Amino acid sequence: MAAQNLYEELARQLTAVGTVKRGLARNLPPDCPAGPTAVLHLLRRHGELRMSRLAELLAIDMSVTSRHVAHAAERGWIARAPDPLDKRSRLLRLTPSGERLLAEISRRYVDTLAAALQDWSDEEVGQLNSLLIRLRADFGDCRSRGPLPATRTAPA
Amino acid sequence: MAAQNLYEELARQLTAVGTVKRGLARNLPPDCPAGPTAVLHLLRRHGELRMSRLAELLAIDMSVTSRHVAHAAERGWIARAPDPLDKRSRLLRLTPSGERLLAEISRRYVDTLAAALQDWSDEEVGQLNSLLIRLRADFGDCRSRGPLPATRTAPA
């Protein structure tokens, strides 16, 4: 349990990360904004997925996920095959065209970050990754457990 | 200079931070969205500011800053005094009402983060803060120096 000013600073820094995200997004192909890009990224990492699982991994509402997927599918980057186990669902996967696009996007991401973070060691980048992963995990747990479970700070 | 997969992971994690930001924003007063909140936060930290300097600190366009400031000023959280040195500018500062609102918002931020990050030590939160600050600084430097300055990776 950290000091109050550390939390305030963290809240500020988290909102300020948007600057970096916008900087990265500026390098994306004009046809493929950040939302659909994240979809491609997760399909490469996890293989075939259903909408509901993809939305869960993105941590955004399925309605939003549906639009990102539609955007990518209209351009041939994603294929939607019928799910033999449930006719309501479709199984999403990257097409070769989608794989090529994602490779190009990854290359641009890496170039941009490599240029910006010249002075960072592997260990430092890995440390930031680990902390961000843990942040998301703990924050997600907190939300799924409900607001303010009052575990230690006795409310009265 | 870190390995490629570390950069790809960082890009993914940065886009995914939005989940946490949205979680924090859900606890804001309905009248005060995240944009104006950041304005209040920076005015408390830096004291009296001009629009241009505030936009610089927020790292967003002045037109956007202007709208956030107008939102806060309309509700009495910010006062805009004429700048004696330049009649085009106004000096922005928190009002007592704005200070009270920000104190309440900070309290909610801290409560939420304290609940989510129960297992984090002071040092770990501080480490994440430091890395995020450094990330923004290096990324901003990179952008202000122009794209791909080619300092070490000789292009040909």
Place this chain on the structure above:
DNA sequence: TATTGTTATACTCTATAACTATA
């Protein structure tokens, strides 16, 4: 009746461009 996914609507954040007032 419950669940998967889509679509319609609305809100927030941001950038670009046009504009006003002052330097």
Place this chain on the structure above:
DNA sequence: TATAGTTATAGAGTATAACAATA
């Protein structure tokens, strides 16, 4: 002429609610 700031417009991301098809 250049700069500080405002406003209009447009684009991206998200959430909620209503809906269709299937379990």
